[in-house]
Amino acid sequence: MTASPRVRARRRLAAFRITVFVVLGAFFVVPLLSMASFSVRVPARGRTLDYWKQLGENPELRSAIVTSLELAALTVALMLVLLVPTMVWVRLRVPGLSRIVEFLCLLPLTIPAIVLVVGLEGVYAWVTYFFGDSSLTLTFAYTVLVLPYAYRSIDAGLASIDVVTLSEAARSLGASWFTVIVRIIVPNIGSALLSAAFISVALVLGEFTIASLLNYENLQVVINLLGKSDAQTAVAASLASLLFAFVLLVLLSFVGRRSSRRVTATVAPAPATSTTTPREA
Amino acid sequence: MRRLAPALGLVPFLGFLAIFLLVPTIAVVVGAFVEEDQPSLSNIQALFDDVVMRTLWNSVVLSGSSAIIGAVLGALLAYAVVTGRPDGLLRRSVTAACGVLAQFGGVTLAFAFIATLGFSGVITEIGRDTFGIDLFGSGWLFGLKGLTLVYTYFQIPLMVIVFLPSLDGMRAQWREAAESLGASTWQFWRHVAGPLLLPAFLGSTLLLFANAFAAYATAAALVSQGSPIMPLLVRNALTSEIVLGQQHLAFALALDMIVVVVIVMTLYVLLVRRTSRWLR
Numbered sequence: 001m002t003a004s005p006r007v008r009a010r011r012r013l014a015a016f017r018i019t020v021f022v023v024l025g026a027f028f029v030v031p032l033l034s035m036a037s038f039s040v041r042v043p044a045r046g047r048t049l050d051y052w053k054q055l056g057e058n059p060e061l062r063s064a065i066v067t068s069l070e071l072a073a074l075t076v077a078l079m080l081v082l083l084v085p086t087m088v089w090v091r092l093r094v095p096g097l098s099r100i101v102e103f104l105c106l107l108p109l110t111i112p113a114i115v116l117v118v119g120l121e122g123v124y125a126w127v128t129y130f131f132g133d134s135s136l137t138l139t140f141a142y143t144v145l146v147l148p149y150a151y152r153s154i155d156a157g158l159a160s161i162d163v164v165t166l167s168e169a170a171r172s173l174g175a176s177w178f179t180v181i182v183r184i185i186v187p188n189i190g191s192a193l194l195s196a197a198f199i200s201v202a203l204v205l206g207e208f209t210i211a212s213l214l215n216y217e218n219l220q221v222v223i224n225l226l227g228k229s230d231a232q233t234a235v236a237a238s239l240a241s242l243l244f245a246f247v248l249l250v251l252l253s254f255v256g257r258r259s260s261r262r263v264t265a266t267v268a269p270a271p272a273t274s275t276t277t278p279r280e281a
Numbered sequence: 282m283r284r285l286a287p288a289l290g291l292v293p294f295l296g297f298l299a300i301f302l303l304v305p306t307i308a309v310v311v312g313a314f315v316e317e318d319q320p321s322l323s324n325i326q327a328l329f330d331d332v333v334m335r336t337l338w339n340s341v342v343l344s345g346s347s348a349i350i351g352a353v354l355g356a357l358l359a360y361a362v363v364t365g366r367p368d369g370l371l372r373r374s375v376t377a378a379c380g381v382l383a384q385f386g387g388v389t390l391a392f393a394f395i396a397t398l399g400f401s402g403v404i405t406e407i408g409r410d411t412f413g414i415d416l417f418g419s420g421w422l423f424g425l426k427g428l429t430l431v432y433t434y435f436q437i438p439l440m441v442i443v444f445l446p447s448l449d450g451m452r453a454q455w456r457e458a459a460e461s462l463g464a465s466t467w468q469f470w471r472h473v474a475g476p477l478l479l480p481a482f483l484g485s486t487l488l489l490f491a492n493a494f495a496a497y498a499t500a501a502a503l504v505s506q507g508s509p510i511m512p513l514l515v516r517n518a519l520t521s522e523i524v525l526g527q528q529h530l531a532f533a534l535a536l537d538m539i540v541v542v543v544i545v546m547t548l549y550v551l552l553v554r555r556t557s558r559w560l561r
Contacts, residue, residue, distance in 0.1 A: 009466065013364060016361065017361040017364060017365070020357050020358055020361040021358075021361060024354065024357075024358055024437065027434075027437075028378075028382060028434070028437075030397060030404065031393040031394055031396070031397045031434070032393065033403075034393070034396045034397035034402060034403035034404060035392065035393050035396045035397075037396075037403050038396035038397075038402070038403055039396070082293065082294055082297055083294070085290070086290070086291055086293070086294040089287070089290040089291065090291070093287035093290065094287050094288050094290070094291070097288065097291065101291070101294070104295075104298050104302070107302060108302065110491075110542055110543070110546050111302075111306060111539065111542075112494070112495030112497070112512070112538055112539075112542060113495070113497060114495065114497040114512040114515050114516070114535070114538070115306075115309060115495075115515075115535040115538050115539055116302075116305055116306075117519070118305075118308075118309050118312075118515065118519065118531050118532055118535040119304070119305025119306055119307070119308040119309040119312075119535070120301070120305045121519075122304075122305075122308055123300060123301065123304055123305055123308075140297075140300075140301050141301060143297075143301070144298070144301045144302050202384060203384070206384070206385075206386070206387050206389065207387075208387045208388050208497075208498035208501070208502070209387075209497045209498050209501075212498075212501070213516060213519060213520070220387060220388045220389075220498070223388055223389075223392070224388045224501075224502050227388075227392060227395075227502065231392075231395070234392060235392050235395075235396050238388065238389040238392040238393065239389075241389060242385065242389050242393075245381070245384070245385070246381055249377075249380060249381045249384065250377060250381065252380075
């Protein structure tokens with residue numbers, strides 16, 4: 001007897017869910033499909049892959065792709081070198097400073113990049129003086145940009161292992177602090193470091209604001225310029241960079257899920273059990 | 282001295298942040314009060330100029346409308362996700378897609394919409410050839426209306442990400458308790474779920490507002506004429522040396538943006554603190 005309003009409510013909920021998924025799904029999928037269609041289309045002649053071939057052939061685009069990939073690698077390296085020892089050190093020796101470090105790491109989230117760039121102009125006059133006028137000097141600014149995201153995933157990684165016990169055990173066996181960090185801690189937070197690296201790469205490859213306003217050329221700056229003369233190649237390049245970021249971030253969601261499962265399974269895993277250590281650290 | 286020694290391990294990290302985060306921020310704040318190497322309030326006064334005030338208002342309207350649209354649609358999507366199976370494929374793929382799409386901004390997003398609704402965009406041409414409708418109009422995509430639509434594209438997924446945990450925090454017992462006392466669905470939402478979720482909803486909306494307010498790249502790639510919003514006005518002041526007769530106007534405009542973001546984020550933190558009392 002009470003079943004009939006229940007059934008009606010359930011039917012209404014199902015209708016609501018289907019409507020939401022279909023309408024919003026279309027909103028998200030249509031621009032992506034349009035990009036794909038736009039990038040292979042020739043007026044009155046059908047389809048072509050010429051614009052996609054341009055990605056490898058256009059010299060400016062090619063050097064911009066290389067620059068952006070180099071920037072991504074350098075940013076990941078600087079981020080890891082700066083963040084991992086500091087965060088381990090804070091947990092072990094100066095826990096009183098952890099709030100300050102957290103605050104500083106999350107600060108870039110509240111400062112818009114367009115604001116940061118105004119203040120960075122003066123700093124970059126000095127950077128150019130010391131390091132030359134290469135686009136790769138953007139590494140410094142990008143490391144600041146990726147800091148909040150990298151901090152969060154590394155912090156989650158460190159929280160999931162018993163840093164203090166592991167390092168005390170290693171220290172009592174005569175390991176130096178360097179050995180503790182590189183051979184004990186890093187292998188145990190491998191997936192956290194990997195996800196920090198992925199999100200950093202995705203952010204660097206998509207960055208436009210700072211590069212364009214400091215007059216450096218990276219991938220997005222060149223795509224934007226190209227858009228004025230050759231819209232279809234620019235759309236093909238956009239779609240390619242987007243797909244690359246998609247793949248990275250989908251991989252990231254798998255890494256994240258696996259690590260969260262491991263946390264519940266092991267309290268303090270021995271270093272020898274971690275067979276999935278990323279080697280790039 | 283011995284007690285201070287461990288803190289020295291932080292020197293590289295703090296030194297780096299001092300140079301590349303704190304110095305630029307302080308430079309913005311100080312620079313706003315300097316003109317022609319002299320302490321001056323003229324840049325701050327220029328902020329109250331008609332052009333700047335109108336631009337700030339445009340930015341607030343754009344951020345506000347895209348935040349509200351994004352928050353409502355995102356909350357609906359989040360609710361549609363939550364009512365499914367918690368470990369189902371649908372939920373996992375929607376959250377993964379939202380994680381990707383919330384990061385999707387900048388030049389790429391602008392081109393996606395130019396390819397869709399631009400002058401020779403795919404949907405524009407379908408509308409023109411098949412239905413005889415002119416979707417392009419007079420180029421609305423490249424103005425504030427277009428920006429609102431385009432920003433919604435990354436606001437909805439962001440809303441799903443930040444609002445989903447609050448919906449997850451709702452307990453089935455609340456609904457059962459309300460139903461056993463004879464409440465209708467409407468009464469349950471009006472008197473129980475609504476008030477509980479409202480702080481989280483408003484907090485998420487503020488986060489979306491700050492997100493849109495700070496966005497630059499999409500607008501830079503999309504807007505063809507003038508500087509209708511604050512980030513573009515900052516660009517204008519940075520690249521063309523003198524706007525409104527002020528050399529240091531970029532610093533004052535940047536300070537203006539910091540003030541808005543700090544106000545919004547403070548409200549956000551207060552609301553989140555209130556939410557966390559109920560929903561964990």
